[in-house]
Amino acid sequence: xxxxxxxxxxxxxxxxEGAIAAGCRFFAGYPITPATEIAEGMSVxxxxxxxxxxxxxDEIGSMGAIIGASLAxxxxxxxxxxxxxxxMQENLxxxxxxxxxxxxxxxxxxxxxxxxxxxxAQGDVMQMRWGTHGDHPIIVLCPYSVxxxxxxxxxxxxxxxxxRVPVIITTDExxxxxxxxxxxxxxxxxxxxxxxxxxxxxxxxxxxxxxxLGVPPMSVFGDGYRYHVTGLVHDVRGFPTxxxxxxxxxxxxxxxxxxxxxxxxQEGEHFLTDDAEVVILAYGSIGRTAKQAAILARxxxxxVGVFRPITLWPFMRKAVVDILKNVRAVIxxxxxxxxxxxxxxxxxxxxxxxxxxxxxxxxxxxPEEILKKLKEVY
Amino acid sequence: xxxxxxxxxxxxxxxxxxxxxxxxxxxxGILLGSLIRAIHKTGLSKDDxxxxxGIGCSGRLxxxxxxxxxxxxxxxxLTFATGIKLANPALHVIVIMGDGDSMAIxxxxxxxxxxxxxxxxxxxxxxxxxxxxxxxxxxxxxxxxKASTAVYTSxxxxxxxxxxxxxxxxxxxxxxxxxxxxxxxxxxxxxxxxKGFSVVEAITHxxxxxxxxxxxxxxxxxxxxxxxSAVPLEKAAKMSEKELEGKIVTGILVDKDLPIYDxxxxxxxxxxxxxx
Ligand SMILES: Cc1ncc(C[n+]2csc(CCOP(=O)(O)OP(=O)(O)O)c2C)c(N)n1
Ligand code: SF4
Numbered sequence: 001x002x003x004x005x006x007x008x009x010x011x012x013x014x015x016x017e018g019a020i021a022a023g024c025r026f027f028a029g030y031p032i033t034p035a036t037e038i039a040e041g042m043s044v045x046x047x048x049x050x051x052x053x054x055x056x057x058d059e060i061g062s063m064g065a066i067i068g069a070s071l072a073x074x075x076x077x078x079x080x081x082x083x084x085x086x087x088m089q090e091n092l093x094x095x096x097x098x099x100x101x102x103x104x105x106x107x108x109x110x111x112x113x114x115x116x117x118x119x120x121a122q123g124d125v126m127q128m129r130w131g132t133h134g135d136h137p138i139i140v141l142c143p144y145s146v147x148x149x150x151x152x153x154x155x156x157x158x159x160x161x162x163x164r165v166p167v168i169i170t171t172d173e174x175x176x177x178x179x180x181x182x183x184x185x186x187x188x189x190x191x192x193x194x195x196x197x198x199x200x201x202x203x204x205x206x207x208x209x210x211x212x213l214g215v216p217p218m219s220v221f222g223d224g225y226r227y228h229v230t231g232l233v234h235d236v237r238g239f240p241t242x243x244x245x246x247x248x249x250x251x252x253x254x255x256x257x258x259x260x261x262x263x264x265x266q267e268g269e270h271f272l273t274d275d276a277e278v279v280i281l282a283y284g285s286i287g288r289t290a291k292q293a294a295i296l297a298r299x300x301x302x303x304v305g306v307f308r309p310i311t312l313w314p315f316m317r318k319a320v321v322d323i324l325k326n327v328r329a330v331i332x333x334x335x336x337x338x339x340x341x342x343x344x345x346x347x348x349x350x351x352x353x354x355x356x357x358x359x360x361x362x363x364x365x366x367p368e369e370i371l372k373k374l375k376e377v378y
Numbered sequence: 379x380x381x382x383x384x385x386x387x388x389x390x391x392x393x394x395x396x397x398x399x400x401x402x403x404x405x406x407g408i409l410l411g412s413l414i415r416a417i418h419k420t421g422l423s424k425d426d427x428x429x430x431x432g433i434g435c436s437g438r439l440x441x442x443x444x445x446x447x448x449x450x451x452x453x454x455x456l457t458f459a460t461g462i463k464l465a466n467p468a469l470h471v472i473v474i475m476g477d478g479d480s481m482a483i484x485x486x487x488x489x490x491x492x493x494x495x496x497x498x499x500x501x502x503x504x505x506x507x508x509x510x511x512x513x514x515x516x517x518x519x520x521x522x523x524k525a526s527t528a529v530y531t532s533x534x535x536x537x538x539x540x541x542x543x544x545x546x547x548x549x550x551x552x553x554x555x556x557x558x559x560x561x562x563x564x565x566x567x568x569x570x571x572x573k574g575f576s577v578v579e580a581i582t583h584x585x586x587x588x589x590x591x592x593x594x595x596x597x598x599x600x601x602x603x604x605x606x607s608a609v610p611l612e613k614a615a616k617m618s619e620k621e622l623e624g625k626i627v628t629g630i631l632v633d634k635d636l637p638i639y640d641x642x643x644x645x646x647x648x649x650x651x652x653x654x
Contacts, residue, residue, distance in 0.1 A: 026465055030644040047650035052464045052643060057490040064450065064487075068461025071448065072428075072469065076461065090451055221462060222430050222469050228391075228441055230449035239394055239441060240449075283556035 005184040011149045012079075013107055014182055016041035018153025019077055023101070023192055025051035026076035028065035030058055033117045034173040035107040037081035059084035063091035065104045070095075071229060073220030075157055079105035081151070082124060083114060092166055093132035094231045099218070100207070101160035101167075101195055103153070108172045109283075110362050119362030120173035120182040121338065122232050122284060125339040128168050129313050135251060137258035139265055140168045140313040144287040146180035152310065158193040159265060163257055164215050170312065172335065174285035174364055190233075198225055207238045208250070214257030258314060266316050269308040272298065276305030279323050280331045281344060282369060283309050286365050292335065293370035302378055315343050324351040329377045333357035335366045353377070382415070389414045389424070390469040391444045399438050405556040405582030409503055410439055412559055412580075413472070416541040416551070417564035427470050430459045432446045432484060434476035453484030456491040467640040471498040472570065478508045481537050492546035492575045494639050499569045500548075502539055505584035513587030518519030520624075524591045543577040544632045550576035551631040556583070557604035558628065565630070574587045574638050581626050 015038055021028075027042035029035075043053040052069075056062040059080050065222065066076035080088065085106045095102055110116025111123050124131075128140045141161055143152040156167040179322065198205050198217040207227040208216050219225030228238040233250055235241040258265070269287070272294055273279055282290035287308040297304035307323050310318050324330060324344075330352050332341035341356045348354055357373050359365045379387075400406050417427065429440040433452035440447035446469075450458045455473045463471045480488050480502050493499070507525060508514040515525035517537045524531055540553045550566040550572040562580055569576035583589060583600035594600050604626065611629030614622060 026461065028461060044650070045648040046392055047643070050647060054460065054464060054494075054639075056457065056460075057486050060454060061460070061487055061490070064454040065459025065461035065464075068430075068448075068458035068463075069465035070461075072460075072462045072465035076465070076467040091454060091457075222425055222466055224425050226424060226444055226446050228447045228449070230441070231451055232449065237393065 002185060007182055007184060008179055009146050009182050010037060010177055010179050011143070011146050011171055012037035012107070013041055014146045015079070015153045015169065016045060017184060018150040019103070020045050020049060021150070021156065021187060022075065022157035023194070024075045024077050024156045024157060024211065025049065026066065026069035026074045027051070027078065028054050028056050028069070028076070029078045030056055031082065032081045032084045034109055034176045035079045035081045035105060037176075038105055039192055043204070046308070057144070059087040060264050063088040064102070067091060067095050067100045068247070070100045070102045071221055073223075075101070075161070075364055077103040077105065079107065081109045082111045085124060085127065089132040093136065095166040096132065096136040096138070097231055097233070098229050099164035099216070101164050103156045103167050103169065105161055105169045107176045108170060116362045118173070119287065119312045120335060120364060121360070121362065122172055122286070122335040123339070124170065125312065125334075126335060128170060137165075137211055137255050137345055138168065138313050139165060139258065139311070140170055141310060142170050142283045142312045143310065144284055144308065146182045148310070149175065150182060150184065151279070154190060158191065161193045161195045163322045164195065164218055165258070172284050195317065197223075202226070206236050208234060208236045209252055210236070210249070214253050214260060214358060256300040262314055265314065266311040266319070267309055268316055268319055269306075271306040271308065273305035273307060273323065275303055276301045278305075278329050278331065278374065278376060279327050279368060280304065280311070280333065281320070281323070282306060282333050283312060283340065285369070286335065288364050289367050290370060293367040296367055296371060297374055298303060302374060304374065317347050320344060321347055321351070324348050327352050329353040329355055331355045331357060331370065331373050333359070333370055333373070335359050345375035382411070382630040385418060386411060386414050389443050391442055394442055398442060400435060401586045403585060404435065405505065405584075405597075406439060406503060408556040408559055409501070409562070409580050409582060410442065412562040412566055413501070414443065415563045416570060418649075420565050420570050422470055426468070427472065428462050428576070429472050429474065430455045430462065431474040432476065432479035433510070434479050434516065436474055436476035436503040437479065440473045450471070453479050453482070454487060455479070456484065456487040456498070456500065457583060459501065460491060460496050463496055463498055464640055467497070470570065473498055473500045475502050476509065477499065477502060477504045477506065477518040477539065481539060485517070487628070489542070489546040492543055492548040492577070495547065495549060495574045495636050497574055497638050497640055499572070499578070501569070501578045501580065503580055503582050504539055505582045505588060507584050508586035509584045509587050513584075513591055525588070539579045540577065540631050543579070547575070547636065548632065548637050549574035549576045550633050551579070552577070552629065553579040553581065553631065554628050555581040555604040555608055555626060557601045561628065568630070572633070574636060599606060
């Protein structure tokens with residue numbers, strides 16, 4: 001009988017476990033700190049489960065290869081950090097427009113450019129949202145613990161298969177490299193989602209036809225449904241088009257499928273927010289700092305809570321507005337110059353004060369630094 | 379309807395909105411014909427073939443034919459093909475690229491796909507120019523020729539695609555021209571049947587861009603040039619470098635066997651499972 005397995009793992013190792021559990025059987029990548037352990041782990045584990053690992057010549061090729069593998073019916077992923085993630089942008093857009101499920105782990109380090117390879121940062125928040133050109137929705141998930149690295153990776157694969165989109169998992173160097181106890185659930189207890197395949201006769205198959213979910217069934221190369229895949233804007237048959245109605249139809253459907261799925265996609269943690277006067281909105285490793293700060297503040301009699309979005313994108317507008325309406329202030333600590341706090345300010349209609357806390361020296365934000373900011377409110 | 383037209387119609391996508399995007403007289407259509415005849419000869423089923431292309435006039439080729447087809451990003455076709463082949467080695471993967479596509483932006487992927495010996499067939503339409511973007515010079519534009527970004531003539535040396543493929547480790551490399559269409563049919567057929575990374579370089583003409591800018595005449599004139607410049611490999615072996623200047627050496631440059639990635643990976647899996 002399958003049993004829970006308790007292990008001591010690194011964040012990156014938990015991503016590998018999560019991917020294998022989700023059914024990922026193809027990995028293409030290029031080494032880069034602090035993401036390399038994911039490639040190393042996949043190169044060891046994939047052949048044992050009849051999967052395939054290939055070390056490509058660069059991250060552009062890695063992204064191309066995982067899209068190809070997915071088109072051939074195999075769940076696939078890659079992992080990288082800032083410089084490599086920059087190289088992936090064009091093919092990431094290809095996955096968006098041609099609706100190819102795949103998962104990209106972006107383990108953040110300091111930037112721009114080669115930046116701070118071995119230090120932590122959260123500077124890619126906006127690049128993950130808007131890095132590839134053109135108007136496109138994107139799903140980005142951000143775990144804050146080793147346990148969550150596993151569950152979020154599983155979720156990333158499930159979302160990518162359900163909505164036929166690339167899904168990005170992002171952590172920072174701290175979460176990637178810290179070791180924690182994790183209980184790996186038995187495979188039988190996991191919910192695994194696979195893409196919906198067409199069930200009409202091949203002659204009837206219209207590969208990009210709209211439906212209620214906005215997600216057309218996806219055939220796999222070799223299964224008899226021959227169709228055309230292109231990065232050009234295409235009609236419902238998959239052929240290039242520039243007819244305004246057809247162009248509009250595709251771009252809007254790509255957005256609609258994610259807009260409609262928000263309830264299913266979005267996930268966040270509320271910690272001591274019920275009676276909170278001040279909420280710390282933090283993600284990734286800073287979510288840990290924020291929780292500690294809230295506990296310490298409560299010892300001082302300050303009613304502080306934490307909201308931690310696990311889904312960074314699409315932005316959890318409703319959850320954030322609900323908080324803004326009920327508190328005096330929201331503190332947004334992040335290891336960048338204010339990329340996420342801008343979004344919070346954007347949805348704030350003057351409900352609450354928004355206090356930013358930005359650290360860009362390669363070091364994590366400490367609970368004491370957040371407590372110091374609290375003095376601006378109390 | 380002649381037999382060869384009937385054959386081609388068997389493979390075209392009747393629901394694709396023709397006409398095609400190419401200029402009348404473009405060599406890409408001849409290559410498409412060759413490809414179809416070669417595939418037909420191999421007897422492979424349409425479902426088992428994946429046709430992958432990059433971006434350029436050449437990159438538009440797959441949309442017209444009834445296989446599993448992918449029109450990828452500029453220069454990256456081989457990386458998509460790598461993923462497809464490794465995910466399902468039963469598929470026959472054929473990659474169509476232009477000279478800019480495969481040698482400039484995609485040059486790195488090209489040499490590495492060859493070195494890894496990924497079992498795909500790469501067909502390169504070498505027209506010595508960037509056709510789609512309006513005739514800028516490419517890595518195969520010869521020294522001294524004109525392009526829209528080389529109006530004072532190109533001062534760069536050009537790549538010899540087939541020779542590069544041999545050096546990079548391709549197990550089969552053949553060069554032909556679209557004028558010698560029957561020979562091209564044979565090269566493509568052999569390349570598809572070859573196990574490992576096989577390359578066919580098809581010398582073709584872009585009369586609209588390269589021809590016009592260099593006053594080389596019509597499509598027909600440029601094909602006559604192909605006819606008159608082609609030298610079979612065996613004959614070329616007896617000629618001096620000077621005599622070979624401006625010639626197109628045609629034939630099979632290499633046909634050898636090396637370990638193939640997907641086959642090696644299968645063995646690796648057994649080792650990983652501790653069974654080997
Ligand atoms: C990343 C990127 N850079 C530039 C382009 C623009 N572009 C489209 S086709 C092309 C060149 C095509 O030339 P070649 O590969 O020789 O093919 P041909 O059109 O001659 O068949 C370029 C530069 C692009 N699509 N993508
Ligand atoms: S521009 Fe040149 S390569 Fe492109 S279709 Fe016209 S002739 Fe062919």
